[in-house]
Amino acid sequence: xxxxxxxxxxxxxxxxxxxxxxxxxxxxxxxxxxxxxxxxxxxxxxxxxxxxxxxxxxxxxxxxxxxxxxxxxxxxxxxxxxxxxxxxxxxxxxxxxxxxxxxxxxxxxxxxx
Amino acid sequence: xxxxxxxxxxxxxxxxxxxxxxxxxxxxxxxxxxxxxxxxxxxxxxxxxxxxxxxxxxxxxxxxxxxxxxxxxxxxxxxxxxxxxxxxxxxxxxxxxxxxxxxxxxxxx
Numbered sequence: 569x570x571x572x573x574x575x576x577x578x579x580x581x582x583x584x585x586x587x588x589x590x591x592x593x594x595x596x597x598x599x600x601x602x603x604x605x606x607x608x609x610x611x612x613x614x615x616x617x618x619x620x621x622x623x624x625x626x627x628x629x630x631x632x633x634x635x636x637x638x639x640x641x642x643x644x645x646x647x648x649x650x651x652x653x654x655x656x657x658x659x660x661x662x663x664x665x666x667x668x669x670x671x672x673x674x675x676x677x678x679x680x681x
Numbered sequence: 682x683x684x685x686x687x688x689x690x691x692x693x694x695x696x697x698x699x700x701x702x703x704x705x706x707x708x709x710x711x712x713x714x715x716x717x718x719x720x721x722x723x724x725x726x727x728x729x730x731x732x733x734x735x736x737x738x739x740x741x742x743x744x745x746x747x748x749x750x751x752x753x754x755x756x757x758x759x760x761x762x763x764x765x766x767x768x769x770x771x772x773x774x775x776x777x778x779x780x781x782x783x784x785x786x787x788x789x790x
């Protein structure tokens with residue numbers, strides 16, 4: 569596609585439920601990133617994929633968070649047993665790889681009630 | 682990890698005014714990007730500028746890598762320039778961007 573696409577745009581879930589957030593990167597981009605942005609803050613890194621493998625998952629806050637990219641294109645961020653503190657905008661970005669320019673999707677606003 | 686500081690944190694301008702936003706970073710970088718986050722939350726790429734100077738319309742940016750800072754210039758500001766401007770850097774060893782805290786710009790009529 570023309571840009572990075574994220575679905576859904578908004579997600580409201582109850583505390584304790586499981587959620588999946590999807591990211592469709594720019595065609596041909598081998599690098600994919602997930603970030604989380606809380607109100608009034610800059611985006612914070614969660615995980616980086618190069619191809620199908622997670623090259624750096626040091627930003628995942630705990631083991632309730634997991635992400636996959638099985639075919640090296642679309643990625644899914646999975647959050648188990650959601651907590652109210654998980655409420656934030658989750659942003660996905662892609663790039664050609666390495667330190668090249670990254671492009672962001674419009675984000676998924678997750679609200680845990 | 683690398684530290685990124687932006688100034689000023691908040692800026693109010695009248696339409697037509699010029700401004701300079703600054704980004705300081707604590708280590709050498711292989712990637713530096715400026716973004717504009719619009720009121721709908723979308724991060725819009727302004728510049729990919731690990732070094733040197735670039736211009737795009739009313740906007741221009743300069744990165745002095747040896748002195749670890751970058752500047753974003755906005756000339757003849759318009760109300761559509763309102764939003765938050767982020768600087769983000771990658772030292773090259775991490776392949777991930779670290780964002781500054783942003784400059785919130787409001788342009789009034």
